Amino acid sequence: MSVLSEVPHTSAAQQRRLQQQWLAGLASGARSQQRLAALAICVSGALLVVQAGAIAWLIQSIVVERLNWVQMVHGFWVLAAVLLLRSLLGGLAQAAAGRVADAAKLALRAQVYRRLMARGPLWLRRQRSGELGELLLAHGDAIEGYYAGFQPVRVEVVVVPLLIVAAVAYVDWVVALIFLFTAPLVPFFMMLVGWGAEAAGRAQLGELARMSGHFADRIKGLGLLRLYGRGQAELAGIAEAADGVRVRTMKVLRIAFLSSTVLEFFASVSVAMVALYLGLSYLGLMSLHAAVPTLGTGMFCLLLAPEFYAPLRRLAAHYHDRANALAAAAEVKRLLADDPGEAPVVAPPAPLVAPEPVQLHAPMVALRAASLRPKGAAHDVLRDFSLDIADGQRLALVGPSGSGKSTVLETLAGWLPPREGRLLVRDGVRIGYAGQRPYLFHGSIADNLRLADPAVSDARLQAVAEVAQVMRFARQLPLGLDTVIGERGFGLSGGEARRIGLARLLLLEPDLFLLDEPTAFLDPQTEADLLQALASHTRGRSVLMATHSQLAMRWADQVIDLQPHLQQQEERA
Template structure:
């Protein structure tokens, strides 16, 4: 089957239209401001014709007709009024366009953030945070310039040159023809340059995102790099990435400068043709009219000739903003897999089904039916055809060797990993809480990290959950207790201490179903016993699923669910 020679062009055009439509939807909340900017810029262009007419009349009246200055005073005052109004309209246009750009930038960040939340933590673990961060920074700036620069000029280039052409044709049809026949050169060349500018802009944004990801990854692993003496080598890698960004940026600037030079050349030649025609007419070397145009008519047309091309030249200057915005949209689509739609509260697809028979009030909190699970990036299932249910207040211990799917099952129960087969049904309104093996801790105090779960929690409540999770066992020895500052990702704490903070944060949230992944790992027997005892008190009336290798934790649970490395369930038994 043969492929049409223009198939790739059609596909590219369709994608470009889709991205332009998506870009247009970002400013949906600021449609009123967009209309205001459009009206103001069109009114300013219409007043430009009156401004040129006033100047031409003054020149004709004073220099040619030798009228007294008193007769020119009303026209001069009107000219000053037009200049003042145009200045005011320009300020309003810039302010309205700025508001539209702010709304579009905010909408982009909301949509990207909503999509990242919908993807879930498992997907985020596989991404480079530096590249995702650029979606909120450089890509948002590119879209801001698109709305603040390109969009207002795009409206101006449609209305203002048309008004000027009509006004010029009313006074001299020859000059109007010169303007109309030379005008298409500018957008034609702009279209040719735009394709190259979009490709160069996308490459530059992609290189910037890669450098950001490279740099962020190296910062995270700085301690390990220094430990293995790889600091100098990684500095060379950062320098190479920065050099790539420099080269891509210079390519974008080269296209911008070249296109601006050529467009200025075309516009200058077109204005020179108007001036040449008027000069030859006044010298008597060219006669296309019954009589030679007056000096006032010539000045009117000559003043409007540069203004006819001015919107086109401004559009050319801001056309790179359009190319950069399209490049940013393409990068968003590449990193997220799609262009995110408008953010809504329930945008993320539900990870669990709602069976009609489980909608009654006293239904089990969780029912798992013939579930097969496969971790992201894996090639085979780690859990196969698993079925069980969790009753209110039940404590279930997930038991099995490493790789048998305990953590994967917890992630599926939390709603992060959709089952490949079967279903996981949660009772409506069930609040699920998850405490993993590697809780993310931010730079700040221990109390700040706990209050992420409940910002309004009192100090007494905070200390109570810290006591229950055995956080106070090590925090009490710190100089400032819970107000001690820890580093990003829990720097300065052991793995067991970080897990206890994550558990305390979960208890502060107080969910109906607690999913705990190895909460007692790295703990001495005394601390483990105290943790399980206080956890039993806090979880009274709530269901708990705990993945563990600890015999003490297994005895603490009332039900044991054993998994094999192959993924099949061996037994579900009640512990003695």
């Protein structure tokens, strides 16, 4: 779990500190590139002083001392070498900072993906996919500017101005004092504007995520909206959401342009003060030295004056990247924060295994005195429910709709932890679950089956499709298993989609098959053929099937009726 979710109630300053720690942690895998970028920036800053000194010496030699070209040729060579080195160092720093940004974006997406996987499919069902998608897209782009822009400039603003002040103080302490007294104005106003920029950036990212979720949902339900004549109304809603994004984007740009104008003004005034001091000194109207500064000294100070404020101006420009990154961190926390009072999700491969004495014929999976409550429900659907599943056993789980059959399967799959009681799973047991609504992606039927085993051979793919009765309808399609279907199985019936989900599970070959209504919507002959093929294919493995079918109940070794547990629950209520 990231540092963003460790402390639920903190002050604004503490939240900002946690967000900065989280941002720093994203680039932990690219520390060497960060150090390389910082070193290149510092060396380039030192060479900037050498460059200004070479130019000032050349001007002094040409205008005042009137040296010939032969005597100044080494100065030109130094200047050319410095310009070339600074160009190479600038490219090196930019490339290293880009690699840091790429590593941070990859770490963000991996962290978000792991977090979404940890929340489990039950939580994901209640989220807007478009809004979650923005965590991997817009929020990743938001932190890119932080690492590629703000972080390198932050190093530059600490090192380069100090080098320039030290060099200028060596030749003229008055100009150095002007630099030191005017420099704090830039970060002061940058800080004032940055607070507003961060708030505006957070609002803009939040609105963009909400609009993405809204738009993605409407695209998915476009056919239904048109059927009920809601197309124009939804167009108006999308236009309103887009206008909200436009307004917030303009607020961010307004703050950015305002801060840039203010900071450029103070930087320009500071450079003008240096020029005014030198001009008055040359005119003899101001004398703070025993001698008037030479032309070379004046040019050296004037050349470094804008360069002294340049890192501060760049920091101000990239300060909005920092604000956007902090806003992205806040949005990640908001969208991935734990629900109040929600129990952590147990990962499917390793459900809660209680230490018990080893038994000779221990069940492969067992529920002990479990109270089960579906996600979002106010009451338990089952209480004090126990179930043992032995090796090679075929069980039918029956009961009226809403009796908790799917909840039992989701608990055994590790998706939903028991509110009370224990889930026991023997070491090494692999569990597979085929739900009522398997998610099918846009692509061919074969591609959707290969999600379970990308390296599966065509022969085995065909065999599994025969067992799940997929070939019964695939043979009627133009391209068979290579026929392309739409997202969420568009173009298939509910029973056909469930058979594809079952075939996908058969490719995994788990030790325990959890099947939720696999024979629903099937005609009697197809159902009989499916159960017969399933019995042959799963021989030696265990099957727990939630069903309403009498044929499936006769197929099972044992029928578990949830009705008595419901009656006990009603009596307790």
